[in-house]
Amino acid sequence: MIVCIAEKPSVARDIAEVLGAKTRKDGYIEGNGYQVTWTFGHLCGLLEPHEYAPEWKAWALSHLPMIPQRFGIKVMNDSGIQKQFHVIETLMASADEVVNCGDAGQEGELIQRWVMQKALCKCPVKRLWISSLTEEAIREGFSKLKDQSQFQSLYEAGLSRAIGDWLLGMNATRLYTLKYGKNRQVLSIGRVQTPTLALIVNRQLEIENFKPEAYWELKTVYRDTIFSASKGRFSSVEEGTNFLETVRTADFFVTDITTKKGTESAPRLFDLTSLQVECNKKFAYSADETLKIIQSLYEKKVTTYPRVDTTYLSDDIYPKIPDILKGIKDYELLTKPLLAGKLPKTKKVFDNAKVTDHHAIIPTGVHPTALTDTEKKVFDLVARRFIANFYPECKISTTTVLGEVEKVEFKVNGKQILDPGWRVVFAKIKNDGDEQEEEDEKTLPLFEKGESGPHEPTLAEKWTSPPKPYTEATLLRAMETAGKLVDNDELRDALKENGIGRPSTRAAIIETLFKRDYIRKEKKNLIATTTGVELIQIIQEDLLKSAELTGLWEKKLRQVEKGEYLAKDFLAELKAMVTEIVFNVKSDNRRPGDAALHPAKPSLEGTPCPLCGKGTLLKGNTAYGCSEWKTGCTYRQAF
Known part of the structure; x- marks a missing residue:
């Protein structure tokens, strides 16, 4: 049997x-x-x-x-x-x-x-x-069927992860609770949980300590087009005013026009993290909600295995693509043009070297039925992105217009979509049901070099803005790249090796921080509670709270999985690290009541608002708010 x-x-x-x-x-x-x-x-x-x-x-x-x-x-x-x-x-x-x-x-x-x-x-x-x-x-x-022995290194990586989490979690939690918990509070420490909390706390402290600075921008309107001074920002109103007076009475001259044609590729296929990021941005779903939804779609056989960290497909999937496209019948208007000819096979989609155990998340070709509303939304994201990757590239034209007024240079950039290509897959639906291409680029009127005419210059006062609080979307990206937020897909791929946590566990880590009352949510923003902030301030060991150092441990676990690093060496290093941390904390002469452990926060009342820079902060029952709230400033900072 x-x-x-x-x-x-x-x-x-x-x-x-x-x-x-x-x-x-x-x-x-x-x-x-x-x-x-x-x-x-x-x-x-x-x-x-x-x-x-x-x-x-x-x-x-x-x-x-x-x-x-x-x-x-x-x-x-x-x-x-x-x-x-x-x-x-x-x-x-x-x-x-x-x-x-x-x-x-x-x-x-x-x-x-x-x-x-x-x-x-x-x-x-x-x-x-x-x-x-x-x-x-x-x-x-x-x-x-494969022999079990082929997956020995995968098992050893999972075992090393479990033992590592036990060693660090059990020892560090008892250590910090006994040393600093004042006999009334368990201070929970985790190998991935604590550096994730540190990312949120450090960002929050950056925002709280941010001092807004004024600057001025010189712009002018010529032929209903806003040109910006090439010099950029002025640090004083006097300097900005001098330039404004210089250009106020003279005509605007167009000195140069350059146009470059190029292409834009469709957004990459989804891995779990990018799907969680997209669902958080579009639908405000938490990482945990998205994971549950895509897991359900997998179990309903309409999407492939979800817990993946690659955005590529292996070559053996290519022959199956036509049947998958035929199977998603609700998208027939989009798939029919593709099936009429030969489907493209590019390295941006198919790359065996970028696929290990599983490929990117795609539809299976099984027609989806009996889906919930949330499942339909997530499936639609997966299906459209899959279809878009077989459409032609979007052809664009980028134009830069340079102008001059009394030797003060101005410029404006604009982009024109020459052929939408894959963009038609993401067309917006108007109220009357017709499809409409999403307009997200600025197009410019037709300028001629040497033309001139009157213009309307203005000098606007602006204020530097603090960093934005983490949302689940930006936190997931930060976990994926050990705290380095990057937009470039190629660079992000390179940094994934040192990411903290795994795609399948990051949602659970964030949920754990909520359950332990270390963070809370304000709209989409993740805010560290007083307990969360104090815990990170208590911890002196970088090994416990540095995303970068934790990322190096994660890299070694990935190497164990690939058979490039011995599990016993990983565990030996981890045991030595735990022993060192215990020694250092036991030797710490600080006491639970010390000001160094729980520094008193200076009152922010009366300080300039870090968001708008115009109002001052008022103290409410639980939070500071801006005195300019009646004019629309939404700044709020809990005590």
Whole structure:
């Protein structure tokens, strides 16, 4: 008998259907030589501290660091889990072969391996590795089962991550709570959670300490077009006024016109992070909400495996593209022109070198039915981006017009879309149902070199703006690149190696910060609470709160997954780091009540508003607000 273990009951039903197993039993489905069973979540986990050493049950600085000689696992203490584990254990005892059908990723590999280890599985084990749950994908996967040994480094990376999180979380949380928690508050520390919180706190402190500075901009309107002075900003009103008076009475001359033609590529296919970013921007969905929605679409067989960090497809997907396009029938008006000719195959979409375990998130070609409103929105994003990548590039013309008034230079840039190409896929829908291309670029009137005429110059006072608070979208990008916010896709790809957390876990990290009351949400903005700010100020160890240093540890975990770095070396370094942190904190002579630990915040009342620069801050019941709120200033800063 061949025993298949899926990651959850719904997936087990899909697999059993394809394998011809139809007889339902208690905890598994049987038939045609197969028994298909399932896990749900983490059936097994690492032992608790006191299960290694009874004295570790008590929280005491003298017991730290807690570093077990050998880590062990246990079946979780839950009646439903214990019952399902017993079913799996019984089936494995008489199995001729086991097929690991777990989630095709690091965490899924770890969950299933732990269950098989605890159930003392002794028969040969194969691995099902698929990127979608369609019948075709499952059949193809079972025809190409791989040996479990091929995924040993993936398992070792998952195990190293779990042990690393245990070592740092258990020791640092007890250490900081005992040393600084004043016997009333657990200070939760995590390997990824704490540097993520530090990103938010540091940005918040930048905003709070920001001092706005005035500057002046000289612009002029010529032929209904706004030209800006090439000199840029003036640091004093006197300097700006001198230039204004110089240009006020003379005519405006067009001195040069340059036009460059170019192309713009369609936005990249989605990985999980970019999908979460887009959904947060467009629909204000949290990272966790988006993950749940795209996971549901995967389980409904309409999109591919979601927990991915690549935006590319492998070459073997190319022959399947026409059938996928035919399958998404609701987009027939957009797909029909593509299917009429040969589909392009470019390195911007297909690159085997950029694909490891899974490819980018795309539709499967299964026609979506019975989707919720939120699922329809997310599927639409995935489908349109997929379709757009097979359309021609958008052809554009960029024009720069230079002008001069009394030797003061001005310029303006404009862009014209010559051929929309892929942009038609993202056309807006007008109220009457007609499609309308999204107008997001400034087009210029036709100028001629040497022309001149009257103009209307103005000098406007402006104020420098503070950095913007993180939203979930910008925080996800910062986690992906270890705090370095970049817009360039190629550079972002290079920085992903050192990102903190994994695409599949970042949403959970953010949710943990909410649950522990370290952050809260104001509209879309993520704001650190007093507790969150104080925790980061207490922590002196950069190893605990630096996104960059944590990113280096993440890079090593990725190297373990690729077989380029030994798990035992990673864990040895981590144990040494934990030992050093414990020593440093134990040696800290600061006391919980010290001002250095909890510095008093100076009152902001009466200081200039950092948002508009015109008003002053007023103190309310829970927050400072700007005195210019009646004229529209929205600045608000909680105590």
